[in-house]
Amino acid sequence: MGTGMSMLTGLLIGAGMMTVLVAMIRTGRPLRQLLSSFVQGICAVAAVDVIGVFTGVSLGFSWFSMISCAAFGMPGVISMLLMHTITL
Numbered sequence: 692m693g694t695g696m697s698m699l700t701g702l703l704i705g706a707g708m709m710t711v712l713v714a715m716i717r718t719g720r721p722l723r724q725l726l727s728s729f730v731q732g733i734c735a736v737a738a739v740d741v742i743g744v745f746t747g748v749s750l751g752f753s754w755f756s757m758i759s760c761a762a763f764g765m766p767g768v769i770s771m772l773l774m775h776t777i778t779l
Contacts, residue, residue: 704759708763711762711764715728728761729761732762732765732768733760733761735764735765736756736760736768736771739768748772748775748776750768750771750772750775756771
């Protein structure tokens with residue numbers, strides 16, 4: 692991956708995380724929303740990995756996948772699945 696693409700990816704991830712943080716703060720219960728997003732993301736990645744035995748599509752457990760799925764929740768898992776499908 693080139694330097695420009697790395698910078699663009701980092702910028703998009705940072706903007707996405709800021710958007711998620713602002714949305715959590717605006718709900719009035721940011722800690723509950725953060726915990727809910729964390730649990731949903733980790734459970735979704737685990738479910739995709741378990742179902743991957745039957746479908747052949749799995750994300751695996753790496754630091755990057757765990758952090759992004761925990762930070763973004765279900766949209767993070769869906770985005771990672773789309774990126775995995777596009778790169779194949």
